[in-house]
Amino acid sequence: MIEVSQTPPLNTVQDLGRFGYRRYGIGSAGAMDRLALAVGNCALGNASGAAGIEFQLFPVMLKFRVDTAIAITGADCAATLDSLPVPPFWVTPVAAGQTLRLEAPKTGARTYLCIAGGIDVPEILGSRSTQMRDGFGGLSGRQLQPGDILPTGSRPALRFRDSFGFGIEPPDSALPPNAHDWATDSDIVLRVIAAAEHDQFDSASIKAFRTTAWTITPQSNRMGYRLAGTSLKRSDPTEMRSQAIVQGVVQVPPSGQPIVQLADGNSAGGYPKLAYVIQADLWRLAQASPGRTLRFALVSLDDARRARAEQAAYLKDVSRMSGYCRSQVQA
Amino acid sequence: MSGRITILNQPRVTYCGDQGLLLEAAGDLELATQERIWALNEQVLEWGGVLDTQPGMNSLLVLLDPDANDVTECRDRLLRAWKEVRSTARKGKLLEVGVVYGGEGGCDLVDVARYHRVDPAEIVKLHANAEYTIFAPGVSPGFGYLFGLDRRLFIPRRDVPVMRKVGGVVSIAGAQAILGPPRKPDGADLGPTGWHVIGRVPDVPVAFDLARDPMSLVSLGDRIRFRVERIEK
Numbered sequence: 001m002i003e004v005s006q007t008p009p010l011n012t013v014q015d016l017g018r019f020g021y022r023r024y025g026i027g028s029a030g031a032m033d034r035l036a037l038a039v040g041n042c043a044l045g046n047a048s049g050a051a052g053i054e055f056q057l058f059p060v061m062l063k064f065r066v067d068t069a070i071a072i073t074g075a076d077c078a079a080t081l082d083s084l085p086v087p088p089f090w091v092t093p094v095a096a097g098q099t100l101r102l103e104a105p106k107t108g109a110r111t112y113l114c115i116a117g118g119i120d121v122p123e124i125l126g127s128r129s130t131q132m133r134d135g136f137g138g139l140s141g142r143q144l145q146p147g148d149i150l151p152t153g154s155r156p157a158l159r160f161r162d163s164f165g166f167g168i169e170p171p172d173s174a175l176p177p178n179a180h181d182w183a184t185d186s187d188i189v190l191r192v193i194a195a196a197e198h199d200q201f202d203s204a205s206i207k208a209f210r211t212t213a214w215t216i217t218p219q220s221n222r223m224g225y226r227l228a229g230t231s232l233k234r235s236d237p238t239e240m241r242s243q244a245i246v247q248g249v250v251q252v253p254p255s256g257q258p259i260v261q262l263a264d265g266n267s268a269g270g271y272p273k274l275a276y277v278i279q280a281d282l283w284r285l286a287q288a289s290p291g292r293t294l295r296f297a298l299v300s301l302d303d304a305r306r307a308r309a310e311q312a313a314y315l316k317d318v319s320r321m322s323g324y325c326r327s328q329v330q331a
Numbered sequence: 332m333s334g335r336i337t338i339l340n341q342p343r344v345t346y347c348g349d350q351g352l353l354l355e356a357a358g359d360l361e362l363a364t365q366e367r368i369w370a371l372n373e374q375v376l377e378w379g380g381v382l383d384t385q386p387g388m389n390s391l392l393v394l395l396d397p398d399a400n401d402v403t404e405c406r407d408r409l410l411r412a413w414k415e416v417r418s419t420a421r422k423g424k425l426l427e428v429g430v431v432y433g434g435e436g437g438c439d440l441v442d443v444a445r446y447h448r449v450d451p452a453e454i455v456k457l458h459a460n461a462e463y464t465i466f467a468p469g470v471s472p473g474f475g476y477l478f479g480l481d482r483r484l485f486i487p488r489r490d491v492p493v494m495r496k497v498g499g500v501v502s503i504a505g506a507q508a509i510l511g512p513p514r515k516p517d518g519a520d521l522g523p524t525g526w527h528v529i530g531r532v533p534d535v536p537v538a539f540d541l542a543r544d545p546m547s548l549v550s551l552g553d554r555i556r557f558r559v560e561r562i563e564k
Contacts, residue, residue: 019382019383019394020382020383021383022383022384022385022392022394022468023384023385023386023468023551024468024472024539024546024547025385025468025469025470025471025472025473025475026471026472027471124541125541133471134471134472134539135515135517135518136541192348193346193348193349195345195346195347195348196343196345196353196355238335238336238337239335239336239337239487239488239505239506240336240337240505241336241337241360241387241388241389241390241505241506241507242387242388242467242476242505242507243353243355243387243388243390243392244353244385244386244387244390244391244392244467244468245392246347246348246350246351246392246394248348248350249347249348253490253492253525254488254489254490254491255490255491266470267385267468267470267471268385268387268467268468268469268470268476269470270488270504270505275348276346276347276348276349276350277348278348278349279348279349279350279397301346301349301402301403304348304349304397305349305397308349308397308398
């Protein structure tokens with residue numbers, strides 16, 4: 001069990017998301033940076049769908065009530081375990097009574113805590129993710145509050161080769177930044193696939209989308225990111241019917257400023273769609289905080305497939321390396 | 332604001348990035364087409380490697396496991412299946428709700444009337460005279476997107492979303508109508524919308540409840556009638 005001693009709002013229990021309930025209009029929810037959650041679970045030897053905690057606001061203080069092991073992934077939040085620093089992307093044993101503190105990250109936006117056996121809140125409609133907009137899943141369908149007690153799944157104890165634990169290669173070193181002709185070093189490049197209404201936009205808008213920088217505005221959260229930049233226009237704007245939409249879709253409302261729908265986004269909508277961020281790049285967006293600039297690089301379905309394969313290979317490597325650093329204690 | 336709706340001459344299937352496919356039917360928004368969409372939806376759910384599906388207004392989203400499918404092959408298969416699928420007409424159950432039009436709960440009624448250059452009472456009459464069919468799931472569990480809006484009530488979505496009260500709201504936009512679910516006990520009072528809110532159902536039933544069997548009060552194909560409780564200034 002974990003006791004939440006201190007937490008601001010907006011921190012929730014998440015797994016890889018809830019699929020199969022769109023017929024009710026229920027979107028996926030799930031971790032914004034699914035790669036960070038997956039790599040933490042991999043390193044611990046958890047099932048890939050084990051639930052962890054997504055931290056968006058800080059400072060956070062957690063107290064462990066059992067001897068267990070944790071992985072801290074995602075944004076570097078200067079974590080300390082009983083005042084001893086824990087590096088980012090690190091797996092470590094913890095003892096009952098120890099306190100973990102997380103501070104606001106200097107770069108990146110979201111930190112993840114995975115724990116051996118996973119956070120064991122009830123599975124609702126096939127997932128433990130918190131469905132904030134509908135008020136179910138996670139811990140009682142809500143964000144964490146000070147005083148909450150989180151149950152953890154039972155798992156055989158882990159034995160560590162080194163009592164300080166071990167590091168995991170972070171995704172931004174394993175998966176190098178994407179190429180873009182106009183990007184500067186501070187831009188985050190996202191690979192996109194053209195969407196159904198892409199060709200309805202005028203040529204100046206299409207060019208601006210592909211070449212110019214897009215700033216993430218403060219109106220950006222788990223529902224979606226609103227971007228600021230050149231105003232995008234369709235050559236012949238018509239009213240659209242409402243359709244089902246997926247996370248990563250770049251929609252352009254009449255204001256001309258794009259919106260990217262994300263984990264808690266609408267499951268349906270009627271704004272024209274310009275592009276989709278490929279699945280393998282959604283984690284990059286999840287770690288981009290307001291004020292950062294984005295560039296979009298148009299790629300093919302084959303490129304997207306290769307990017308997914310690279311990610312799968314990275315996770316496999318982490319699993320293999322982690323296996324050398326810890327072993328399961330036989331009962 | 333534009334005054335026209337996108338209508339396709341041919342059905343099309345487009346890629347939703349590397350996550351799946353979107354099939355859009357050709358022609359005007361119609362019940363017969365939607366009945367085929369529902370039938371196609373049932374079929375596709377039987378295919379291997381399908382993670383989820385969701386009907387839209389004369390459209391169908393199919394989320395695919397990219398490792399279990401050749402997406403290009405699925406695209407052709409979906410279009411073929413669409414051309415062959417027959418409608419399975421379903422006479423859904425009828426739900427009738429009483430609406431307080433206008434007033435604070437339907438504060439856009441006056442603007443909608445002004446847009447159409449008619450009296451608010453005329454808007455109410457046209458809205459309440461129609462019978463609506465639940466075509467597709469909405470943005471969250473509720474009463475879905477409704478088909479059946481009188482063509483004379485067509486009004487484009489707003490360019491800039493506004494904040495409106497939530498809970499049993501009756502709204503219109505484009506050629507569509509919606510009935511919002513009740514406000515959650517600890518939920519927000521207001522929510523952003525690009526739709527025009529023309530009324531409110533004070534005793535709107537609970538649309539979705541995890542503890543109930545079935546969880547959803549309504550199914551696709553069910554019908555809704557709006558009864559005029561009163562019109563407020």
